[in-house]
Amino acid sequence: MHPRRSGQEVLLCDLCETVPLQSHCELCNINLCKACVGEHLSDSSKRHNVVPFLHIKSTPNYHKCPDHADKHCEIYCEKCGIPVCLTCVTSGKHKGHDISDILEKLGAKTESLQKDLKELETRIYPRYEEMVSNVETEKAELETKYGKLTTDADQQGEILHREVTAIVNRRKSAIAEMKTKHLDALNKNTDEITQKMAELKQIMSDLKSILKSNDVSLTSTYKSRNSEFRTLPPKVRVTLPSFSAQKINKDQLNEMFGSLLPLSINTEHGDAMKSAEAVSSPPVKPxxxxxxxxxxxxxxxxxxxxxxxxxxxxxxxxxxxxxxxxxxxxxxxxxxxxxxxxxxxxxxxxxxxxxxxxxxxxxxxxxxxxxxxxxxxxxxxxxxxxxxxxxxxxxxxxxxxxxxxxxxxxxxxxxxxxxxxxxxxxxxxxxxxxxxxxxxxxxxxxxxxxxxxxxxxxxxxxxxxxxxxxxxxxxxxxxxxxxxxxxxxxxxxxxxxxxxxxxxxxxxxxxxxxxxxxxxxxxxxxxxxxxxxxxxxxxxxxxxxxxxxxxxx
Structure with a gap:
């Protein structure tokens, strides 16, 4: 609608665009002020029909017939569904067709238009406004709701991190304990060998003294212990522990962390909710x-x-x-x-x-x-x-x-x-x-x-x-x-x-x-x-x- 013709302002003449309108030419379909009516009627090439503006709603605006220039379409052809003139009905391609008065048709159509307008203004448009308001409210809540999801994921991650850290610490403690036991076993084995070596040194020292003294008594009473020491002390063999790392199954780890239901976007048609294709829909499994x-x-x-x-x-x-x-x-x-x-x-x-x-x-x-x-x-x-x-x-x-x-x-x-x-x-x-x-x-x-x-x-x-x-x-x-x-x-x-x-x-x-x-x-x-x-x-x-x-x- 023209801004000058809104319901809050005075309607102006279409010709001068400065003076409020008073009349309407139904032939040319324009609005006129009192001063512009005379100028408009001065064009004698057309058969103007100027009426008071207040009468135009009750005066039908007949269109000229495209086939008969001097006639107006005052009849409605029911078969063809279009306005026609009387000449079209009696002599042209509409001859024999069912016809009705254009004003009756106009009245029925006007009533239908009014019903449409009322429904649009009172029922349909307000629902659209309500939907926009609801969407805006939902958008305003997104930050909070998705923030909570992120926080939940962080908290679950911290729990898993703590569990992994605890497992690592337990494994490291077990490794340290095994290392201590290993070292103790080797120290004990060293002590046993060192003790035998001390005995051997004493025996060798005694033998040297006997040989040097040339003492018949010591020589005759000597008893060899070589056979005892030919069998070496037992050697401790410790097999080092090994760490068998399990291959990380990413799918199992993902499931262990917890599942995130896919985003599902639904489209509401009337009262029935019909699911549209989800943005993150699961793969189709036949x-x-x-x-x-x-x-x-x-x-x-x-x-x-x-x-x-x-x-x-x-x-x-x-x-x-x-x-x-x-x-x-x-x-x-x-x-x-x-x-x-x-x-x-x-x-x-x-x-x-x-x-x-x-x-x-x-x-x-x-x-x-x-x-x-x-x-x-x-x-x-x-x-x-x-x-x-x-x-x-x-x-x-x-x-x-x-x-x-x-x-x-x-x-x-x-x-x-x-x-x-x-x-x-x-x-x-x-x-x-x-x-x-x-x-x-x-x-x-x-x-x-x-x-x-x-x-x-x-x-x-x-x-x-x-x-x-x-x-x-x-x-x-x-x-x-x-x-x-x-x-x-x-x-x-x-x-x-x-x-x-x-x-x-x-x-x-x-x-x-x-x-x-x-x-x-x-x-x-x-x-x-x-x-x-x-x-x-x-x-x-x-x-x-x-x-x-x-x-x-």
Missing amino acids: LLDEPRVTVTIDTGYNNLYSVSCLSEDQVWTCGNNETMKLLNLQSKLLTSIQTKSGDRPWDIAVTRDGDLVYTDEYKHTINLIKNKKIQTVITLQGWGPLNVCCTAANDLLVTMYSDDREQSKVVRYSGSTEKQSIQFDDQGRPLYSSSGLYKHISENKNLDICVADFSARAVVVVNQSGKLRFRYTGHPSNTEQSFTPYGITTDSQSHILTADDNNDRIHILDQDGQFLRYIHCHLKSPFGLCVDIRDNLFVAEFNTAKVKKIQYL
Whole structure:
């Protein structure tokens, strides 16, 4: 808009540009002051139509017909979708076409334009302003948030440096101790030889005295000791210690330092968040046509409930007693910890810091094990905790049911503070079944919350805000036993994997709930699931009490 014609200023004549306008020429589509009207009408070559400016909104501005110069387009051709003149309709290419009054068409179009303008002004543009404000706020917080990440990395580096320094000092102390022992052994050996040499000197001195004295008595009583000294004293042989330096595995060192989740940039379309290609997206790993079991671990339980990865070669397990076991891939027991109450743990999860969390359904508690010491971090009232998982933000997601067995929900905790409760959909209906004591839970890479609701025979997936995204109730082609989801986990590709106990197989879904394929691998009653940092799947078999490591990507 011309700056002189803004809503805050007087509208001026288009010709002189100094005097306020009063009239409008509809033929030439210009605004005129009183003095300029006469000058404008003096051009007799055109049939000017000057009207008061206040009337122009109600007076249509007909365009000249491009085919008939003396006619105006006062009719609208419905078939061609353009304004035309009467001559075009009766004699030209628009003959026989459906027509309507241009003013009616103008009125409908004007109403549509007004609706568009109102929506733009009152709804759309303010949302854009709000988005800009939110982005600016987020930009202002970047320094603090990324500063914390940098500080965390520095602190972890200092911890590793201290550990490396401690190891080096222990090795140097051991080397010094071995050096002392070596030197002591050599000194002792020297002392023994020196003592023998002193004896030899005395014997040689005595022999010289006897020979010099020519004494028959001394000569006749002499007894030789040469045979005694022909056997030399034992020589101490010490093998120097050697330092066998292990080749540093940069991948293992990187994992030991701690993982940094990739930056994920998402684009929000309306109410649905759709992930755009992440700046640091993980490499694409296609599914194997034939997944294979690479390791089988015997846990020693009668029945096995849960497995959670501490590292690539160590897993925490819990079964039908009060003991939680840390095992390596060779089934060797590394650590065992008993629950605080003496009851069996209902579920376990490993935190981002490598600590173990377990739920005690009977005591209504959620417990953290750090340095083999158990700390009760949450005690629930009126609710019993079931299954648990740790999120990318190091929060805990816990499924739970009410003491009256009438309600179920998912609660997010930061430490011992409740941050979010997810229980109902947008229509106020329960998201999860009220019955059943198994509702395994996992967070996907796109921050969706995935629950294997055994009693509902469904995988229920909500977004980060708790809004229902989809339910998966099994593959339509299933003609065997009904779908019974127990364990659930997700991988770096945002696949959702759930254990189908009745059918002895694992279902693999994409992040939108589309079925991709099964994993069979001769599984027997698969129950608990987890994946390690390299996307190896660990399956806890309930009846055999074995953990099977499966490569499927």
